[in-house]
Amino acid sequence: MNIAIIGAGIMGASTAYACSKRGHEVTIFDQFNPGHTNGSSHGNSRIVRKAYPDPFYTEIMQEGYALWQELQTQTSEQILFETGLVYFGKRKSQELHLVTESLRANGVKQSVFNWSDFADLSIQEDEIGYVTKDAGWVFAARAVQTLLTLSRVTVIQAHIEEPKELLKDFDRVIVCAGAWAKSLFNLPVTVTRQTFAYVRTAEPMEGMVWIDDTHPMLYGFPSEPGKSAIKIGVHNLGDETDPSEPGQPNADHLEMIRACARSRFGIQNPNLIDQTTCLYTRTSDEDFLWGEASPNVFWASPCSGHGFKFGPWIGERLADFAEGKMHPRDVPRFNLS
Numbered sequence: 001m002n003i004a005i006i007g008a009g010i011m012g013a014s015t016a017y018a019c020s021k022r023g024h025e026v027t028i029f030d031q032f033n034p035g036h037t038n039g040s041s042h043g044n045s046r047i048v049r050k051a052y053p054d055p056f057y058t059e060i061m062q063e064g065y066a067l068w069q070e071l072q073t074q075t076s077e078q079i080l081f082e083t084g085l086v087y088f089g090k091r092k093s094q095e096l097h098l099v100t101e102s103l104r105a106n107g108v109k110q111s112v113f114n115w116s117d118f119a120d121l122s123i124q125e126d127e128i129g130y131v132t133k134d135a136g137w138v139f140a141a142r143a144v145q146t147l148l149t150l151s152r153v154t155v156i157q158a159h160i161e162e163p164k165e166l167l168k169d170f171d172r173v174i175v176c177a178g179a180w181a182k183s184l185f186n187l188p189v190t191v192t193r194q195t196f197a198y199v200r201t202a203e204p205m206e207g208m209v210w211i212d213d214t215h216p217m218l219y220g221f222p223s224e225p226g227k228s229a230i231k232i233g234v235h236n237l238g239d240e241t242d243p244s245e246p247g248q249p250n251a252d253h254l255e256m257i258r259a260c261a262r263s264r265f266g267i268q269n270p271n272l273i274d275q276t277t278c279l280y281t282r283t284s285d286e287d288f289l290w291g292e293a294s295p296n297v298f299w300a301s302p303c304s305g306h307g308f309k310f311g312p313w314i315g316e317r318l319a320d321f322a323e324g325k326m327h328p329r330d331v332p333r334f335n336l337s
């Protein structure tokens, strides 16, 4: 088949890869140049993990994680950094309890955080952390570029107003428009601008990716190769925004990042560098959405701040929709209606 994809972020690139592996011809349309920083998939790192409070997502990531490992075998550039994850919070945290239950239900190994696992991170006496080895981070921009290269797609810079008009030239249209899907399909989602930054460290800091379940929820990464800095982000508190408007890092969030650097990593005078924003496209329950807009036009909105790790899995499902092997309503939880 001849398949058109709108959007060259992680979802569009993963879908292109899945379709091309199955022998289809793929063309991607994006309103910006590949590698742009206006959407959700730019930057160096995204957490990949099976640890979720909801067993539904842990189950999907059993397959999704293996797809990242498989992708890594296709390129000599390192995309997947399997550092492990520590998910920590108050001992009484309901969310943390659900995470451990979800891992147990899916047979994913976990252990209680031990200070020697990650000596630079301090957690308090009334807190507990759980470590899973099936986790780490992916080099985001590099992953998108690798998927596009492996797919051998034609990428055309063009803004598509009406996806179904592409059916004049293509057999199927798949829309992975990120935050712009809200207006294209009138979706019940909120687009927010999130802030993250790097904090300079005296030397590169090894360790795991981490999620701090206390409020506000923060997350972070060990140093990237050759970088004396750690990346920290604030989850869930972004300002609502129009994705096409330029945005600035939020000053309150930068202060939370500094506070975290002091309390968790003992960095007394945090020096922030590379302060950046990125778009979440959130549903009220953080579930993903997908659907069939009209015959042979499929769309997916898998963001809500945690979608990147699911990119390869979503790409396979969108390829299934295009081939008629599956329909969006087969996963009622993501089906808008």
Ligand SMILES: Cc1cc2nc3c(=O)[nH]c(=O)nc-3n(C[C@H](O)[C@H](O)[C@H](O)COP(=O)(O)OP(=O)(O)OC[C@H]3O[C@@H](n4cnc5c(N)ncnc54)[C@H](O)[C@@H]3O)c2cc1C
Pocket (backbone or CB within 6 Å): 006, 007, 008, 009, 010, 011, 012, 029, 030, 031, 032, 038, 039, 040, 041, 042, 045, 046, 047, 048, 158, 159, 160, 161, 176, 177, 178, 179, 180, 181, 194, 195, 196, 233, 277, 278, 279, 280, 301, 302, 303, 304, 305, 306, 307, 308, 309, 310
């Ligand atoms: C700060 C931050 C941290 C995150 N951390 C994590 C994490 O640790 N782990 C994780 O799993 N996820 C994380 N996420 C979420 C993840 O990054 C997103 O779920 C994912 O990148 C969404 O990808 P996408 O392809 O749907 O959207 P995008 O990357 O935004 O791609 C959509 C593309 O569609 C194009 N487009 C839109 N409309 C049109 C049109 N009409 N015509 C042509 N082109 C169009 C856009 O230009 C854009 O390039 C994070 C997100 C943010 C913002």
